Amino acid sequence: MDFLLLCVAFVCGLTVKSLGLPPLVGYLLAGFALHFLGVQPSAGLDTLADLGITLMLFTIGLKLKVGDLLKREVWTSTLGELGFWCVVCVGFLLTLASIGLPYFADVSLNTAALLAFAFGFSSTVCIVKLLEDSGEMRTRHGRLAIGVLVMQDIVAVLFLVFATGKIPSVWAIALLALPLLRPMLNRLLDAAGHGELLPLTGFFLALGGYELFSLVGVKGDLGALIAGMLLSRSSKAAELSKALLGFKDLFLIGFFLSIGFTALPTLGMVGIALGLTLLLPIKFLLFYGLLLAMRLRGRTAWLSALALANYSEFGLIVADLAVDLDWLSGEWLVILALTVTFSFIVTSLLYARAHSLYSHNKTWLTRFERRERLPEDVLTQPKDAQILVVGMGRVGMGAYRALHQLMGRGVWGMDADSSRIHRLQGEGLAAFVGDGEDADLWEHLDLSSVQLILLALPTIDDSRHVTNQLKRANFKGQLAAIARYEDERQLLIDAGIDKVFNFYTEAGTGFAEESLAMIGQRPEAAGQ
Incomplete structure (x- = not known):
């Protein structure tokens, strides 16, 4: 059965790539196709998906500078977009509930606020994959998008703490001392050499960070990110990131496949998911307007906003939590999975043409630039x-x-x-x-x-x-x-x-x- 998953993922990925689209679109379609055919995923699929996300966050940390997170354009656009988006999205969802649309009849103000909050996040997996494939992780707009994603992850951690009532252990305070371990970690990385021990060291540190944070009641994914950031100044950080690249990409296929196995959709669910996908231009405009207001160039604002204009896999976590608390019906898990999938496809299609679209629409996109620029945009x-x-x-x-x-x-x-x-x-x-x-x-x-x-x-x-x-x-x-x-x-x-x-x-x-x-x-x- 595992070979069948790989076979279908390969065929769909290759077919989609031949059409000029990113292979991840094929992996998403493969998951839904396998589920429709009645294929049951093995227990290891979720493990591969989780491992892929953990490695991805670790490699993000390897390229991330703390200073990038403290820039005003990062935290202002993150919090500003979430605030404005929630207001717009709550109004839209309550309007659909008032007309008695299927699946919206039981949506209350609290439920609408929860869904709007979940939809306000952007997909770390999708965006990082697109930026890496295009070689734009270290560009101005790439670093800006990554900074926003990390800020969103921090907000997500705080939300899960309050929503689940699980207060971190008192020992979590000790995590503040982790920067003191940086010299030891750098020596450990140097001692690993350049062979097969180097990627193994990466696995050890990524999973070690995950387990350490989980042990004290903090989201493990954040631990993998922090572990990478502790090594970001190492002379071997870039080499380690390249050594883990193939493993990460392979394991992330499991993540894209797993979305399709959430549940079988109905035509009504597909229609609602498509309707929610139509809200993505609003999300783009919010990011674009906020970034321009922060005195960024039109091109930087355009590329960053275009990358961030999608829905996050975090929405599935929120929906699952809401279903457990009887705030939402189980069908919403399927609707959220479809909506996230459609948003991935839209972002993949548009970002592949991002530079040519900017060139053709440059006059309009730069019309709203501020005269005074940030130093990095001069x-x-x-x-x-x-x-x-x-x-x-x-x-x-x-x-x-x-x-x-x-x-x-x-x-x-x-x-x-x-x-x-x-x-x-x-x-x-x-x-x-x-x-x-x-x-x-x-x-x-x-x-x-x-x-x-x-x-x-x-x-x-x-x-x-x-x-x-x-x-x-x-x-x-x-x-x-x-x-x-x-x-x-x-x-x-x-x-x-x-x-x-x-x-x-x-x-x-x-x-x-x-x-x-x-x-x-x-x-x-x-x-x-």
Whole structure:
């Protein structure tokens, strides 16, 4: 039976991907299809789902800075959206109850408030998956969306404490001393090395954080997040996150499948779920308006709000609690599961086209920007740049340093990760914060002196998108990019990139040339 689950999930995921949609949409559909066919999930499915969420929160913590949570735009948009949303949603639900719509007849003011509160949250699983797939976790809008999600998780923990009446143990106060363990945890991570012990260490710390918080009566998921945050400054945090990536993605398939096994829906339930999904534009507008009011750029507000405009799996937890307390009928669990599923699909479809939608509607979306911007939203102009390296990861950084030795200050680096750029600027290097897919950025930059742009980006889709932006900005210089596989190389050339380097081939060639130099031979002489 476990093979059948994997088989259907694979077929649905592959089919959906071939249509240009994120595979998670296929996993959601696979769960409902399996349930409709009468397949019973194994007991291990929920365990895999829980493990996937725990690892996901742990890896979020690895990339999260405490300062991001304290920014006014994060907590103001979180609390503001919840407040305004609850007012709007309660009014909508009570209106449906007053006309006697099926499943709404017994909805009271308290029940409507509970449902509105549950719908006010955004899905951590869906948003993180989309941001990771698009390589935007460390961008300005990505960090903003993650900050809002973490703030929502904190609100959720407080709600569950008051709703269930389960007060944390007095020993929970001792959790405040966890930052003192950071040096020991960093040494533990360094001792794990780079092999199979590294991901095992990640599992140990993620599950250890979960169990520790659960032991003192606090939501375990928060413990996994905190455990990751304690390691976020470690030099191996990025390596650990990559080591856990495959495990996390595989286990999260169990989460998406499990939603479909909640219960079999009726046509009436599907209709109500679709109706509730139609409220998502209101949620988007609330986030978008609040973020603009916080003096963010229109593009940042657009991308953040678009990612956050969905319903959360937390709604299922609230609905389950309400059913246990006889506040809601059991059918609402199915309605909530369908609504969450539909919202995932809507977000996946729209966010896949988020950048092109912004480019086509830029005039309207920037009309409501505030004149005064937050410091992080002010675009920088590199001075006297002849070569620009986009993407300052390991490959980009290696290229930058090599070029910098030859050309000095004529070489500039650009990356969407502000913390990385600030570190490089601290070393005295010419670098600035910028998102390559930002149409506003390339229109703002004076590229007249730039002769060459190197795209050292994580995916070929990123490189293709940046190439399209540069074409629109009438860039006249040369473009170079890296590819990890031969089939990707041709796709980048077709996109208009002048020179594409195969990552593995070029690394081997460079290794050979440097080795020959050690014994006093030049590469051309060795070939004669």
